[in-house]
Amino acid sequence: MIVLPIIFQFVAGTILLFFWRKTTVQKFLSILFSIIGLGISIWLFLLVWENGIMITQSGDWKAPFGISFVADTFGVTMVLVSSISGLAVSIFSAGSMRKERLEFGFFPILHFLIMGLQGAFLTGDIFNLYVWFEVVIISSFVLLTLGGKKQQLEGALKYVSLNLLASSLFLIGIGFIYGLTGSLNMADVAIKLDNLQNRGLVSVTSGIFLVAFGIKSAIFPMYFWLPASYHTPPPAVSAIFAGLLTKLGIYAMLRTFTLMFGGDEFMGDIMVILAALTILSGGLGALLQQNMGKIFGYLIVCHIGFLIAGLGMYTELAIMGTVFYLIHDIIVKTNLFMVSGLILKINGTQDIRELGGMYKNFPIISLLMAIPLFSLVGIPPLSGFWAKIFLIQAGLQTQDYILIGFIVLGSFLTLWVIARLWSEVFWKNGIDLPKKASGLYFSQMSKTDQWLMVFPIVLLSAISLYIGFGAENIIILSQRISTELMDPSGYIEAVLGLKTMTP
Amino acid sequence: MEILLIIIIGLLHAGGLYMLLRRSMFKMIIGLILLGNGANLLIFLLGRLVKGHPPVIEDGMKVFADIYADPVPQALVLTAIVIGFGLQSFAIILIKRVYNVLHTDDLDELNSTDEEI
Amino acid sequence: MLIAVILGFIFAILVSFFSRFFKKAIPFVYSLLPLSLFIFFLQFLGEIKSKGHILFHYQWIPSLGIDLSFRLDGLSLLFALMITGIGALVFIYTTYYLKGHKYLDRFYGYLSMFMASMLGVVLSDNLMSMFIFWELTSISSYFLIGFNNEDPASRKSALTALSITGFGGLVMLSGIILLQAVGGSYSFTELLNSSEIIKNSTSYGWIIALFFVGAFTKSAQFPFHFWLPGAMKAPTPVSTYLHSATMVKAGIYLLARFTPLLGDTFWWNSTLITVGAVTMVYAAIHSVLRVDLKSILAYSTISALGILVFLIGIGTEKALLAAGIFILAHALYKAALFLITGIIDHETGSRDVTKLAGLQQVMMPVAVAGFIAALSSAGVPLLLGFISKEVMYEATLQFGNWAIILTALAVLTKILLLVAGFWAGIKPFTGALPEEFKKAKLPSPLLWVPPLLLGIMSLGFGAFPSLIGQTLIQPVFSSISGTDTVIQLKLWHGFNLVLILSIFTLVSGGALYWFLKPSKEIFQKTLRFESISPQNIIESGSKIFASFAGIWTRFFQNGYLRNYVITILAFLTLLMAYRLFGGVNIYVDWEQISPVSHYEIIVVVLMIISILFAISTNSRSVSIVALGVVGFANCLFFLFYSAPDLAMTQFSIDTLTVLLFMLVLVKLPKNKQYSSKGIKVRDAVLSLMFGTLIAILTLEVFEEPSSYEVSKYFADNAYLLAKGRNVVNVILVDYRGFDTMIETVVLVIAAVGVYSLIKLDLNPSKKDL
Amino acid sequence: MTKSLFLSNLILAIIWVLATGTLTEENFLFGFIIGFVILGVITYKKEERKYFTIIPKLFGFMIFLLWEITKANFQSARESFYPKSRLVPAIVKVPLDAKTDLEISFLANIISLTPGTLIMDVSNDKKVIYVHVMHLLDKEEFIKETKRKFEKPLLELMR
Amino acid sequence: MKDILIIVLSTFGALFILSSSVGLLRKPDVFLRISVTGKASTLGIGLVLVSSALFFNNYSVTTRVIATIIFLFLTISIGGHLLARAAYIIKTPVWKGTKIDDLSGQYDEVTHELYSENHDSSIKPEKSENNI
Amino acid sequence: MSLNDYLNWVIIPILGLSVILVFIRFLKGPSLPDRVIALDMLILISIGIIGIYSIQTNQSTFLDISMLFAVIAFLSTAAYSFYLEQRERK
Amino acid sequence: MKSLIFKTASTYLLPLLLLFSIFILLRGHYLPGGGFVGGLMAAIAFLIHSFAFGLKETQKIIKINPGYLMPIGLFFAVGAAMAPYFIGAPILKGLWFEEPFRFIGMVGSALFFDIGVYLVVIGATLTIMFSLTDTV
């Protein structure tokens, strides 16, 4: 029953829709649902960890006819991590989000968004993946524009149009896949594509997928919507976006390129080049920004480059690095935006020129915030560090030396940017900004709300620390995922049952 | 006939892209709609064309006696159309809202989120 | 051993906890930490002497081959002792120096963390864990240097230091990974066995280059040296600790450590000699041009580091021995000088060497310590500095063809350093005490005992080299050189060239000190050359980099949606075109193409014209109506080709979309012509290319034979198993019901979104919290 | 009144269907006709008897309309090919006798089915209807003709 | 026999449709065009539909066809009325040959209420020279 | 000449010609109501075409679509009128 | 729109079209139609009504806020999907009554699923359309 997490979020979102405008009930229910959802994810994770790949054929139609849901280690890990992020954001928004936004469907859509993500992680069907993608992007549209402020709207225009473009391309890709194979089940498609004579067409199709997912995951030269929009919504929304949305694109790329288009060398080379340029673009962008949200936005782009780099090199080690980095990045990026949200609540601005004095006034919170910040930089042995070892090792193996150079450069730029941020926001003396009339400042909030904002940061920081210090476990996990991804025969056999590798 | 449809698909894509490249946000959405239509038609075409035989089993029969059109692309396109409707209506309302708040249709005037470095 | 290393971290973490309960006691409690560790490490002296090295092993991340193994040998022991020993003195010194400081607890926290990281660096056998500690030193020094964080200059230098050492660290990380790839292990002990393999591998050049960047940045070698003088913004205890014995020596430690593994090759030696020589001379010259005590010390430190690199570069046994001794000697006298500077600063409020004088009248013990340190730095006999200088000259003189040049450079450096040392250690105490410093008095022994102690050690070890010769220096030498050669430390080497050079150094140095007075004028003059200083070059380099970043970012993230679209689709078009014309054989099999009937042609024409019309018309509403016709024609295709469900849905939805559009249009302003003709043509060309490519691809995919397995299964079982006749509907509600279920959610979300987009407006309140 | 009779008729038809146990459309229609006849026999009140005259009248009117429509179509088919010079369009105000919304709407629909006419709108006070005429010969004649041919029989049927 | 009936009906239907198309193209103003399409197409399409109902000769098809036809009769005239009304309100030009315009000035500009007499607003469409 | 041929070579061409004529009006406009009425007419003609097409393919299913087309044709006409009026009122 | 004729007509059209939409919904499994088109038809029916009478009148007719139709519909759909799970079969497996019902045909979970879709489509479409016409 591996669709349970999805169904649960579905029901959660639906129930929340009934409590339209009853924000207190919604807050309570959403946190409760998120906790249960996390429980289900843990349960599923353990189940798969014990038993290996698990399958649910929806409607009892055997693959490749029905829609198969496949819980492999990668899928359930992503479900688990997204549940954690989801819980954190749910709590954080209960504390920080303005009432008006909560009255207009924030929580139901948050749960639908998480449902979409988890569905995408579990589905074994390419068209179903498209549908999940659409759930995610429409939810993100709504969350992004909720409140309809000027900035939000301007950002949303770019976000919406480019994401719709990506969806359209995705659809074309699916059309081609169906045209070539007559099937939609990814495992089945994998076999059929493998037997196809006209390799060029397969390659072109994979190129379309590269661009479709590339837009969604914000890689060069398709990342433009991200810096334009991610800093515009409330930080709780940015947090879930930053942590999970772009990662969905990465997930899809990892899945499709390992399973369906495994080992297309040309695309691999392209990805390596794109990865380098993504790192560069993100890093350079972050260097210049003064708005914390924008800084983090560009850093997302930069680190997406690391993820793509691993996929481009396409060795077990590289994929392992990507997976490890992915897990780390989801937690840390979610946390970062919550941190920026907390800073915003405390100071009323995100402009680092105006910020300051955090360390003086909130030493404990500052040190707490240092954890995600320096994890992001990858100061060893914090969580961001380990994956880089794999990526560099893999780069040495595949002799992508220039890529290693870019990884080093990207890490350096991140270091510099975060150190500057630290020195500006935390060390520098703050300016007393005039208090704005609207909205509550942190100091004016109730104790409960304050805790609701701080607790998720503590939670995610603790997980970050665990990823860093307990790296061994995460490495074993990443190793298993990477082995499964690089040799999809297990996946294919599990999905198609006794049907063997011949068409 | 397929060739003609393919030309239309190409034209829908070309037209969609061209509109997407305009400065008016209204045209941008027209472009997206055209692209969506193009993608739908493409999927439909790639299921191969069969004339006059809808995939409906005749009364009294249990299976198809005659040829029938491939139902899968139809179902896919149907899903895509409905999803497209959701997305497009949101996008359309978005431009309305943008205009209400910002009083312009010119996308070039809507880049403050990119400008302030 | 693990506990010894991580105790510092534990103390650091506990600081905030402790400070709640006994804030007052923290300095004293924390000072006990390095002291007890110092004693702990002293115990190993005997064991190391007999065994050579001891390994401690703690498992951490076995799957990566990363563990916390510690290797205690001569070199690491020397460093561990310096770190904890000088650490203890610094900790004690601080108790008074920063007494009553608001954030003293934090300071001790950072200091403990830094000490622990340093211990980790020098003790780790596993290169990756060494790197981890290495990075931790960078971070904790960042916090230490930026301790006075309300001062912008302090923040800036912390950032500079972190950038440079952080950059070096990352480069070194690549080196470590490369080394592991070649040598097969992260363990230094294991790697030692494959030394020859590594040296002969093709990656050797890369490995040492990457390591050099790491070491040079950390140890402030030219041209990365400038972060060090900047780091003087830190409180003096920090400077003392970081720059005499610990942080900056980490690079030296690294080079020394790797000498047996990677050393003794042409590139290794020549690079190190060159960089070391340039650094030592360059910094020595700078040191005598400065007037601020800390600056003088900073540059003389850089110079000393240069000497060490230089010596390791020479790489002969003599040179390595010299390096081993000099590490200790320098640590002792430089720490003392820093501490003394701190006292002077603390008591007089000035560090201006042109003004300071005669302080021995008020603070005699400090003056004694200063004298000893300065003399040791000058290499006056009976002090440890003398021995190291002697051995160094021996080493340079033995260096074949280049001996004369190297010796000359060494002598020049030493002369200049002598002056610098005298300025720092003697000048402030001699002569007449200026009026303004009359009020200065001897501070608490907590301040002056540590430097005096260090001075005494310089004297003791220098006068009786046998004290450390066999117990400490011999194991150090063995671990650097990797040989078993037995060394002899002697005060008197006989009357030879070395002695003559020594005397020459002392005499000319003394003369120079006599004639050359520190002066701001000279310093000001040197500022003229600022523009060609490495700092400036790197800074303007980074400015160029920043403007490049600006250009790059503004080029891509230019704010214009259409440019984004162009970039993305141009990329896709190129990618597709490249693959299409490279890998796909384009053909058309007319057999597969079905015939065309006249009414279809009408619809096709209708559709094409409507598309063009929708694109080209100037009126929005007409464009929308044309869009309606497009959808309508599309729907007719569905109808002709057996998709009634599709036709119905498409038509209803198309109409609704058009309708929505219409309702929205009510408010929109008149359409304007924005783009010039040229742009339109460009866009049209790109669009047509894209459309054509899609069309060709579609055709090719169409021509590929397809499998109907799935749809046949659907059709065959629709009635029998799913009890429906309309197969499309059966797919929607049964075979692929999940799609439909989720798709309804999409609609719901869209509806909620539209609703809130229209009804919720937070705009009046400008600032969002 | 007609409504309740119609309802009774409907119920009778349903009972018939249930009694005979065969649910086909023919059977239902048959039941309806039987019920109509029975009700016609048993209903004696004058005002209630209207239900039984209205049905035949309705048929008559419908045939008349169908004829009008056919005529209208032939005429406008011819008119489509007319040269412009022969067109005499006009927007004419026609006063109304019809009172209720339903009456007016029916009338409007019927008028618009006739040759060359198009209903523009009904005034808010429901006193007049504006009709666009394609080929107006004489305004008064047109108004009179309209009222005689359509409004009178319609009102008769509906009241 | 059935075929012949179908042929006859559909031919008439198609010709009616054609005639209204011609009318739509040739009439000089929008009101005339609306007028002409409404008439001919109703019967034309009705006839075509009847012919197809005849072809299938199936009870349920026939009922649905009849329902469609009735619906068409209703909606085409109402649709035409709505559009003509809107066209008038937005001052779409009236052909110059229009003899009488009783509607002129009778609509209220703001509320679009229609008066039965003696209202004088600016909703008075111009007369166009040749509005094709 | 069979029924099918007759439909194919006489009726459909007539309807096709009608479509072309209507479409020309659509392109010419000049006013929006002109285009709307043309679009409406297009849909109506297509109902006719569907009727013929259902005979040709012997699929009564297609006839059901004509009902939907009729509904939607009405909806769109009503909506356009609504729009035109609202636009004026603004 | 202030057209008397349109108002009168749409009073009668509304039930007619709703009937038609249910007809389309129910036959979906056998002939073209189904929840989507049915729902769209119903929504269009209400929409036409709202054009004639204005939003308030139409909302009075629908009685409950169309927004709530969406979660109700979702519950129908997920209920139909989950029903097999509670009897131990995989999710979304079709469950059917043995005998066909008159007029409706076979009744099974697929029908409830379709009804769910129908309700969601009505709710969503009306929410979108109404919130827009409201502000026009």
Ligand code: NA
């Ligand atoms: Na995205």
Ligand code: NA
């Ligand atoms: Na991200």
